[in-house]
Amino acid sequence: MEKLQRIDAYWRAANYLSVGQIYLLDNPLLTEPLAVEHIKPRLLGHWGTTPGLNFCFAHLNRIIAERDQEMIYIAGPGHGGPAAVAHAWLEGSYTEKYPDITRDAAGMRKLFRQFSFPGGVPSHVAPETPGSIHEGGELGYALAHAYGAAFDNPELVDAGLPCGVAFLNCHATMVVFSNSIGVNMPRLLCRRQTGGAPGAIAHVVDQLGVYRKALRGWVHQAEIDDGQRLGTSTSDAQKITELEREVRELRRAGKILKTAACLRCRASVPDQK
Known part of the structure; x- marks a missing residue:
């Protein structure tokens, strides 16, 4: 329970830092009335997508710490940049890359002021954001980048949050058990309002049976959460742990298939004598 309380505090801190980047020019710690x-x-910088991004960051960091798991986070929502910057600053990698953004009140003020501001940083994740390998404003390409990062990297887990045309890239599962390939774990945030209008997937999310079958057809096992009580409860932690267990099972199955393929190749080589 103590660990979950720390994760919850981490999540809330990231949410606060995200709000501050979107809204505040000054008074970062609210030491005086706004x-x-x-x-x-x-x-x-869209607040609506940010708590979900921060939620995934917090729990996946727990898996990294507990399992020493190689992992990369590909954020698809276009203006979810505050989340990536918040976590990079919390863990210290942002200050390591940009020493003038210190980990104190003065650094927090600079962090908030520079976000989506002239001469500052973009409102979405970008290559200059520590831990990011792509341009987050291109919504549909997140899953392609996630699969690309996992190819030829068997120890890597991708935690991608794709949107829109990303589903065209779901066909990459056709080669997921090839030699030396990691695991991709997409998490899709189906928001009712994106930029003032419902997202494309939100239109069909009520038809969960059809939606689940479509994902299964793309060789994805779908777990759908209603999102009514987003938080860091025991059940949330158990869900993330179960996903991590399934990832390890996928790895084990992939190694078995790879070994079987090698044995088959050896058996089919004709005797040179």
Whole structure:
């Protein structure tokens, strides 16, 4: 329970840092009552997608710490950049890359001011964000980048959050058991409102049976959560742990298939004598 409380605190801290990047120019720790001059005149960076991104970051970090798991996080939602920056700053990698963004109140102020601001950083993940390998504003390509990172990297787990045309890339599962390939674990956030209109997948999410069958046809095992109580409860942690167990089972199955394929190749080589 103590571990879950720490994860919950981490998640809430990341959420606060994300809100601060979107809204605040000054007064990062709210040491005085908010005033108009503390708020950015133009707000960029979508809050709606950020808690889900932070939730996945928090629990996947737990898996990394417990299992020493090689993992990369591919964030698909276009303006979910505050989440990636928040976690990089929390873990220290952001300050390591950009020493002027210190891990104190002054550094937090700079972190907030630079986000989606002239001369600052983009509102979405970008290659200059520590831990990111792609341009997060291109929604549909997240899954392609995630699979590409896993190819030829058997120890890697991808935690991707794809959107839109990303489903065209689901066919990459056709080669997921090839030699030396890692595991991809997409998590899709079906938001009712994206940029003022329902997302494409949100239109069909009510027809869960059809949706699940489509994913199964692309060789994905679908687990659907209603998202009514997003948090860091015991059941949430158990779900993430179970997913990690399934990833290990996939790896084991992949090694068995690879070994069987090698044995078959040896058996089919004609006797040179």
